[in-house]
Amino acid sequence: MTTQFHKYQGAGNDFILIDQRMDNLKNIDNNLVKQLCDRRFGIGGDGLMLLQSHADFDFEMVYYNADGNLGSMCGNGGRCIVAFAKHLGIIDSEANFLAVDGPHYAKISAEGNWVDLQMINVNEVTQDGNAYVLNTGSPHYVKEVTNLKELDVFNAGKAIRNNETYQVKGINVNFVENKGDHLFVRTFERGVEYETFACGTGVTAVALARAKHLQQTGHIETAIEVLGGHINVKFDYDGQEFTNIFLCGPAVKVFEGTI
Known part of the structure; x- marks a missing residue:
């Protein structure tokens, strides 16, 4: 099976991104993610992100750490997936997407390489x-x-x-x-x-x-x-x-x- 990927970085924090709206990457497991993120035997990255369709948002972000496990929210990854969504034509200058910690809003520059990402409120x-x-x-x-x-x-x-x-x-x-x-x-x-x-x-x-x-x-x-x-x-x-x-x-x- 052949899968297309894109590589993005946010201030040196680098990620593999895959458009998963058509279920392009099948049989995702811990070992596959680790292999893809391996810098010698795979593509290399601090993590892997899947951009998925969602009925109530522009898209959904699913993030895996380089160790192969599903991760918590990744801020630099969130900015990169917004840039990826603009590249795919899903969004223009703004995005509303769902991540593991809830909804996020973002603004992206016209050039598509600078993103302001709203994070969750913090009270503790x-x-x-x-x-x-x-x-x-x-x-x-x-x-x-x-x-x-x-x-x-x-x-x-x-x-x-x-x-x-x-x-x-x-x-x-x-x-x-x-x-x-x-x-x-x-x-x-x-x-x-x-x-x-x-x-x-x-x-x-x-x-x-x-x-x-x-x-x-x-x-x-x-x-x-x-x-x-x-x-x-x-x-x-x-x-x-x-x-x-x-x-x-x-x-x-x-x-x-x-x-």
């Missing part, structure tokens, strides 16, 4: 020592550090992700350094079980956690640097709930092919 932020823990569609641990460029993110993140508190369900681990006019973030992602070049729900969690820590309220915009580029997070915070959260960044087609 807890602490684990001096770190913050919150769910922005996926669960995240946020810890501020210094000299982040030199940090061994793989081993430090792996240790937290697999400690007694988080081992069973897993958690994404974000390390953040304040650079003055922006935040620098590096993330160890569960499901990939490695550091990725960017994590959309992760940088969203970082921006919200910092506002919580600084007790900022009102409309807030945060510029964030990741290994794969730059992302902006915009939101409103009234001291109790984070609303109107938008993850804004690139969504770029890399190549397409058949496998």
Whole structure:
């Protein structure tokens, strides 16, 4: 069987996308997803996304982690699948789609390579020592550090992700350094079980956690640097709930092919 795929990246977070409206990829299982995402024996990617039809939305997003398991919400993936939907002619400048954590709205540039994606509201932020823990569609641990460029993110993140508190369900681990006019973030992602070049729900969690820590309220915009580029997070915070959260960044087609 031959299946057409497209490869997209959002700030270096890369994904395999398949138009599944006609059931193009059959017999999807854990091993097939792992094979496709393998960077030596497959296409390579941090995850696999299927764009499916839905009666009440422009489309439905189904996301698999690189380990082959169904994943929670992926913010950079959400931006990429919106760009993919524009490429397919499903949407023009706006999208309303369904993901695992519920409905999402997005706006896309006329060129189709920049997407502002609305994330779910967040009303619970807890602490684990001096770190913050919150769910922005996926669960995240946020810890501020210094000299982040030199940090061994793989081993430090792996240790937290697999400690007694988080081992069973897993958690994404974000390390953040304040650079003055922006935040620098590096993330160890569960499901990939490695550091990725960017994590959309992760940088969203970082921006919200910092506002919580600084007790900022009102409309807030945060510029964030990741290994794969730059992302902006915009939101409103009234001291109790984070609303109107938008993850804004690139969504770029890399190549397409058949496998």
